């Protein structure tokens with residue numbers, strides 16, 4: 274039986290996408306070939322890549338606005354260094370909101386001077402710092418829109434004239450934002466867009482070519498742009514499944530339609546966390562993420578009872594990250610509202626039977 278999958282990543286994808294992808298593994302659109310055995314230079318696959326890149330820009334409202342979408346490999350973790358390789362000439366500013374932001378900082382330090390404008394490490398990253406200044410003499414400002422492990426989300430972008438780079442791995446395509454304020458957006462596919470193996474990079478063309486160092490080809494955004502995201506063999510299946518998910522997103526009314534559903538799901542769960550005396554939320558209320566809800570038991574003695582209950586209810590992936598403990602319910606785009614309702618019902622049943 275299909276589980277209620279609250280996994281933080283790789284995560285649930287839409288059921289129709291699983292079905293189409295399965296079919297394409299057997300026979301891609303009647304071509305007599307599996308998607309897994311087709312040349313990435315075939316006209317069929319070139320069309321998949323072009324469609325995926327174009328859908329990504331369309332959903333973000335960035336078509337014909339001087340941006341290029343690339344599907345690269347190496348995960349968001351490779352972007353931590355690739356961003357700095359391509360953009361960091363002397364100094365960059367970083368906002369430290371969690372584990373992933375800290376890793377991005379560590380990598381970028383290899384390339385130049387870093388200014389950590391603020392950090393919420395003092396409170397185990399349970400909030401988003403707000404009062405900080407971004408120096409005007411930096412090459413770029415880097416932030417993380419959604420902190421997957423701690424369950425916090427940046428609700429707005431700080432005002433700045435320097436180019437903004439954002440790791441949107443765990444909330445891209447989940448909420449409407451003015452994406453044209455960003456000069457570079459990156460996201461590993463496996464949190465809200467597709468299977469592991471592809472990383473979406475959306476880059477504003479005019480920010481490139483400004484550093485003096487020599488950039489190895491595979492690390493150079495311009496090289497990938499010049500080859501239409503096919504400098505080397507792309508992660509063909511991951512790109513195809515991402516394309517299917519972006520098509521599915523269109524059927525849901527795009528980001529606007531999706532955001533409404535995501536808000537409904539988040540409200541349902543957070544209301545229960547706040548109402549139920551067995552649970553307490555981890556993240557500061559105003560910074561709560563609709564994608565990853567983190568919460569703990571008020572009495573650790575109830576752990577075995579609650580754990581056996583949600584497992585019996587066919588729920589998967591609810592354990593919190595080891596740095597937070599407790600629970601984390603990841604409610605990415607493809608997770609249905611009915612799965613959140615099942616979790617809320619279990620939380621209420623746990624309260625009644627505690």
Ligand SMILES: *Cc1c(COP(=O)(O)O)cnc(C)c1O
Pocket residue numbers: 282347348349350351373417419420421440441442443461462464
């Ligand atoms: C998961 C995650 C990463 C790391 O992604 P990989 O694709 O595993 O390298 C980076 N940033 C955020 C916000 C994440 O959630």
